Amino acid sequence: MTDVAISRPVFGREPAVLIGAVAALLAVLIGFVPDALTTAQAGAITAFLTAGAAVWTALKVRPVAPTLFVGVITTGATLLATFGFDLSQSQVGAVAAASVALMTALVVRPQSTPKADPRVVDGVVVSGPSAADVA
Secondary structure (H helix, E strand, C coil), rough: CCCCCCCCHHHHHHHHHHHHHHHHHHHHHHHCCCCCCHHHHHHHHHHHHHHHHHHHHHHHHECCCHHHHHHHHHHHHHHHHHHHHHCCHHHHHHHHHHHHHHHHHHHHHHHHHEEECHHHHHCCCCCCCCCCHHC
């Protein structure tokens, strides 16, 4: 076995779950800001946050493809709820939060591993830095 220095995941937890939880919480909070934002502004901010969360998660986990797929779906759902339907600001926040939480739990988490603390399957590191990358 090689001596590979591997850093811990975000706060010692799964980065996909933590980032997804933060994105969902922010979507709910933005959805309930009373009259400070229009529905379009709240939807645009929420879509930007969900896209940013997807990029941040993609940088923290491997493989990247499921994370980016989920980012497109959650951002698209937020934009569709904002500009495609006549929904209130709180309903847009709820759609965004639900899509981020469900897609993170059902798609990203089962198919990814933290880049900083990869899992080992049958003695083989699934992802993460190699000894050549660290040295």
